[in-house]
Amino acid sequence: MKYFFRLLSYSVHYKQRFVLGLVFALLTAVLNGISLTALIPLFDSLGSDKNNRFHLDLTLPEKTILVQEVLLGEDSLDGLERIKRLLISAKLQINAYTENMEPKEVVWAVCIAVFPLYLLKLGTYLLSVYCIATAGYKAVRDIRQELFQKVQKLPLTYFYKEKTGLIMSRVINDAEIVAAVISSNLRDAVINFFYVLTHLIILIYLNSDLLILACLTVPVVILPVTLFTRKISSSTARFQEKIADLNGHIQEFISGIKVIRTFRQEKQDLKKFDNINYKVYRRTFKGQFYLQMAPSLVELTSSIVVLGYFALGAKFIYSGKFTQGEFMAFLLTLLFLMRPLTQLSQMVGKITQANSAGKRIFEIIDRDPEVIEHGDETVLEKITDGIKFENIHFSYPGTNQEVLKGINLDIKLGETYAFVGTSGSGKSTMMDLIPRFFDPTAGQIKIDGIDIKQYSLKSLRKKIGIVTQEIFLFHGTIAENIAYGTGAATRKEVVRAARLANAHDFITKMENGYDTMIGVRGLDLSGGQRQRLVIARALLRNAEIMILDEATSALDAESERLVSRALERLFQNRTTFIIAHRLSTVRRIKNIVVIEEGEIKEQGDHDSLLEQNGIYKKLYDSQFADAEIQI
């Protein structure tokens, strides 16, 4: 239950609203109790003789209180007796009022008196709903916000390990479950709790013997609930897992749509979907079955109990312990309590649901963020010296395999370095260490002689521009996409960057030019156009270090020419790292670093590397052979 209480603590931030809601809920319950007991004279008078006068009898303890007050004075009464004294006064006043009334006049008087009570009750009920529910919804907004902020800071490995759909499911579905429980369900639970509390007091007052019997029957009513609680909780947990699977599958389908179509995997994909969909259906059905079963059983057992009450009530009335009106008020109150009790019993399942959703939410909120900053970091100003990799070792968190094994490299300011090597040799990993997406397991990366861990993340990342194969264009205008991450860039600056990136021409040919909206992942644009937009973005950012995961391989000759020229401008006057997949693109670069199995094996320019007749030569020959085969 601890996660549920933690979720609730978010509502406490809005305590004024919440407490006000509680007060209105209590008022609603009290007003309901009064309106029910006000029916006593009505039932007593209904059908009674015309000459009969309605009269509320004082009980023996009430008479004792009056005697005590007369003999020992008002001060001799304790707190409870004083409250009872108020009730005695009310009874006496009602008796005085109805003394000269015929029974039918009493019935009308009750109806007239109860009507405004109902209106007032409606008012307090709506106010309590408003206060408690809005406090709940605001709390859920905060939870969702905190969750998303945390997702932004999670280590990258988390995103590799977890399906995107699973993360989405936490932020959307789980938060939605919590929203329902801590706003509407909680609101009902609070009001129901007060109903139960106040109405129990009324029942005690009306006939405590009958109430004791009622309490003895509680286990009969509660048993089905406890029986089903565990089933409901495990069933909802599994249902959520299945929904997350469904989310994940759809997410995968959308991002892989092209590949799926190219490989004609629609049938297999549909089969997979069908399988997951069937499991979701089974889980929904089972979950709903258990969820409905508990209250239905409560209703059945409660109805049987009520039947027993009628039988007992008749006995009490004929023995003179109860008036007809009191019995009816007792029974109505008891019957009225059934709905709150049933809803409260459902609340057990709902709380369990929210608890499991809360557990999944807090699993993310409580995770350590990507890299810990100490708070006393220095700001990285203009880079004046260079970048040094000193004996870098690295293994991905949670794995034993060493991906980088003692990398030592001196990077001179303003120069371009190309990294080549077979797939999986560690090139991308090495680049990921520079913006501190990961920290080395051993060794240091230094900028201007200082370990990059000593710099604030913000100032370090501000110095770095990255252009990867994974092109990220968000839903917005072209201008907004180019200006992404640069704050308040003017239109002039955006256009200048676009011109340098060879993007201006195709942008101006579009209907709305720089104000053209593009899709979430820029799907309306060609590969080359998207790349040039990303290059324009990098140019506008004007970072001192540029990391480029070479991505020209998928382009046609004309696009490649435009992109390559744009890139040349991007590299000018800045320290650049290129992960080169095609050796033809690195020929002109002076500093080529050959990485194999996480180690630097060769270094030099194209010609000297060919002369060494080592790995580079082999890579070159194999690519050359591939090119020939393609011809």
Ligand SMILES: Nc1ncnc2c1ncn2[C@@H]1O[C@H](COP(=O)(O)OP(=O)(O)OP(=O)(O)O)[C@@H](O)[C@H]1O
């Ligand atoms: N998130 C990850 N978790 C665990 N291992 C990983 C992860 N990412 C990469 N690896 C492993 O690290 C090694 C180096 O991968 P890396 O992506 O750095 O190679 P690369 O040289 O850039 O390859 P490519 O040229 O194909 O992009 C590989 O063995 C890969 O399986």
